[in-house]
Amino acid sequence: MKADPRGVLTGEHFIDGDHACCEGALAAGARFAAGYPITPSTEVVERFAARVPTVGGTFIQMEDELAASITLQGAVWGGAKAFTVTSGPGFSLMMEHIGYAAMTETPCVFVDVQRGGPSTGLPTLPAQADMMQARWGSHGDYAVIALCPNSPQECFDLTIKAFNLAEEFRVPVMFMMDEVVGHMTEKVVIPPADQIEVTPRKHTKKSVEEFEPYNTNGDMVPEIAHAGEGYKFHVTGLTHDERGYPNMTPQTQDRLVRRLQNKITSAADRIAMFEEADLNDADVVVVSYGITSRVAQRAIDTAREQGLKVGKLRLITAWPFPEKKIRELAGRVKAFVVPELNLGQMALEVERAAGGQAKTFSLTHAGGSVHHPEDILKVIVEASR
Amino acid sequence: MQLTEIRIAGFGGQGVILSAMVLGKAASIFEKGYATVTQNFGPEARGGACSAQLIISDTPVAYPYVTQPDIMVVMSQEAYNRFAPELKDGGTLIVEQDLVRVTGLDKKKEIKVYGIPATRIAESLGKKMVLNSVMVGFFTALTGLLDPDAVRKAVADSVPSNFRELNLQAFDKGFECGSTASPNTVETELEAESVTEAG
Amino acid sequence: MSTDLNTALLNDDVANPVEPFLRTDRMPHIWCPGCGIGTTVNCFARALIESKVDLQSLALVSGIGCTGRVAGYVALDSFHTTHGRAIPFATGLKLANPKLNVVVYSGDGDLAAIGGNHLIHAARRNIDLKVICVNNLIYAMTGGQTAPTTPDHATTSTNPYGTFEPSFNLPHLVEAAGAVYVARWTTFHVRQLARAIGEAFHKKGFSFIEVISPCPTLYQRRNKLGDGLDTMKYYKAKSKVRNGAPTSDVGLTISGEIIVGKFVDRDRPDYQNLMHAQYVDSLGDRFVEPMEAEAVCS
Secondary structure: OEOOHHHOOOEEEEEEHHHHHHHHHHHHOEEEEEEOOOOOOHHHHHHHHHHHHHOOOEEEEOOOHHHHHHHHHHHHHOOOEEEEEEOHHHHHHHHHHHHHHHHHOOOEEEEEEEEEOOOOOEEEEEOOOOHHHHHHOOOOOOOOEEEOOOOHHHHHHHHHHHHHHHHHHOOEEEEEEEHHHHHOEEEEEEOOHHHOEOOOEOEOOOOOOOOOOOOOOOOOOOOEOOOOOOOOOEEEOOOEOOOOOEOOOHHHHHHHHHHHHHHHHOOHHHHOOEEEEOOOOOOEEEEEOOHHHHHHHHHHHHHHHOOOOEEEEEEOEEEOOOHHHHHHHHOOOOEEEEEOOOOOOHHHHHHHHHOOOOEEEEEOOOOOOOOOHHHHHHHHHHHHO | OOOEEEEEEEEOOOOHHHHHHHHHHHHHHHOOOEEEEEEOOOHHHOOOEEEEEEEEEOOOOOOOOOOOOOEEEEOOHHHHHHHHHHOOOOOEEEEEOOOOOOOOOOHHHOOEEEEEOHHHHHHHHOOHHHHHHHHHHHHHHHHOOOOHHHHHHHHHHHOOHHHHHHHHHHHHHHHHHHHHOOOOHHHHHHHHHHHHHHO | OOHHHHHHHHOOOOOOOOHHHEOHHHOOOOOOOOOOHHHHHHHHHHHHHHHOOOHHHEEEEEOOOOHHHHHHHEOOEEEEOOOOOHHHHHHHHHHHOOOOEEEEEEEHHHHHHHOHHHHHHHHHHOOOOEEEEEEOOOEOOOOOEOOOOOOOOOOOOOOOOOOOOOOOOHHHHHHHHOOOEEEEEEOOOHHHHHHHHHHHHOOOOOEEEEEEOOOHHHHHOOOOOOOHHHHHHHHHHHEEEOOOOOHHHOOOOOOOOEEEEEEEEOOOOOHHHHHHHHHHHHHHHHOOOOOOHHHHEO
């Protein structure tokens, strides 16, 4: 369906990534946010708090991130599209509720504007070191979707995408920004509402008698009902059967947990978004995401000026990891260069997907600033040999 | 509008960030270019030193930071001392001349220095806080980087409506000064001083 | 009250009048013999009948623990959430759909320890929630560990030589934080409890009902306080009804008297009223009412 024009601030704006993310959420139909202040993410909810009473919706500042990350899920079951926004320490606190959202198949969006860690780390400075946490941070087996914008424009566009994927797959979507992208100001074009596609909630049309809250009816994703509609359904974080009732058998556990994972991994190719350039003749492919992709671009440009055959693969979807693409490239390139603002997280995935067919150069950085393009260039040169 | 790296620096309350926002908005919204603004955040950005980086280009900006600024606008001595050595050879330095003593510039770099008493001008217009619009006007006139109409629109679009007229006056005043300014009038005398000190 | 329920209540075949409120396909329940939680559910169901609350708009939210399992047994829209977070979940549910009547039904450990921060903040904000706190003075689901409500010197699995930390007086805590309705009863006081729940349904704002309830398996047995029946006798003998008692006076001890009654019944604007008033005041015509829930569906 098309976006509700009330939430769409059509026009050209010169705003930062945090504000653009908020506008994306509003355009996507988010009418509820629960948050707790934390640098460098707070601007998202500050803007939401200012905007939403004029659009029709609610913002509540909760007492901590545990509260924020479950309040939003209450709102989802009450019928709203909802999200929360945080950064490293708060993201850590939200992990249990990411698991709850995965288990109960609550469609929602968690925005993490990444800063340096561990612990309090570097509150005002960038990192990309929550990438594995986004995938594996809650206990147990489950799958999520994670997107990595690299500009304020993408903070707008991909936030809409994040909400759409959340609804399509009934899954928590991690929106993995970083401090630079969050605080960087650029032009953001917001199209008219009738040009914005919004995925509606997968709401059941079944009668009260027919409806089973976790019966997928042969699909991978069940239909949902909201509280107050008469379905009298039960939702639990316990292992549950198709009726939503707790059922602690290994058989039910196996069926449920595999489906929670498979509904995402089996659609990985469809979910995968990446930007690619010069891959046809490439000897070396630079794989990057978020702000690092823009730093790497300068190194790639210089390398190509020097006659090196360097290609670019920018991950827009980090999870599910686009391993098919990497595997396919690994068969025909010498090496991957993976710069990232962490001590080597997605590089491990690249290496795994490459399966030994091409070498992986992990170009680490502990965060606090971005790479020097020259450092990336040096590794490209080394990898090209 | 080829790729131009600009740093604007001063102290909190001078409208350093707003100046960068206005110029960036002019380039990317009111002209068909691209602009990226980054700034220092956190405790170091509250009061004290304040700095914004602005990249303007006619193609999309990839790397968002200034490596060697083509143009630098400095409105405090601290900012001058900290950032002036970064300036590119042949670059342009614009200073709030009442607040910055230009000393020790490497003559071989052939930097063009322009000064304006922006704070005094702003005060004469009735409000000290519009000094950034004076600076933006001055910048626009002497760099020729951006269409003056676009910048004027960006000023009008970026300030509270009750201060719009005053800011536009400030912009015009700065622009007027910039149209007639010649480089190194400030520097010449200061360079002499620094030579004396060295001697 | 829904028609099917009326029919059911008139039908002689229904053995127990509260049966229509239960997911009978989930019986038997997990609670131990002598446990008081089932009694509270019975009172809750009777309160639903008596207060004529619309069941379709009623949602029940639980946390984790023995009482947390209530959500799984009631034939309502029911949410079994994470440990300690029933109140913030319920807050989101209520704010997203203000037409819902939202009940939080959980235990003392869940609400007052791990969820203690949410308890006081929801009371401060005066979110329109009805909180039923079944207080069995111990962590039961996990095997009898000390709770923030465990009275002095009681023996628990984590204080095998007796507890020594001071405990929370929950009515005092939530009154201080801002609750508009605060009552305490025991599982002996079934009529009073059902009436209190019914009263809470007619209050707007944060209501809190503490139900002192036995855990014969872990609390009573370990402290040599007898079985479920002995506990009922104790509740009968030692409870003193003191409506309007200052909540500072109602702290519990291991074998002393239990002050019960309605302690607080006051009015102050709830969160949504305050929010609405503030936005109308600040934004005037620019304020847009929060949207109806259906807007997210096609």
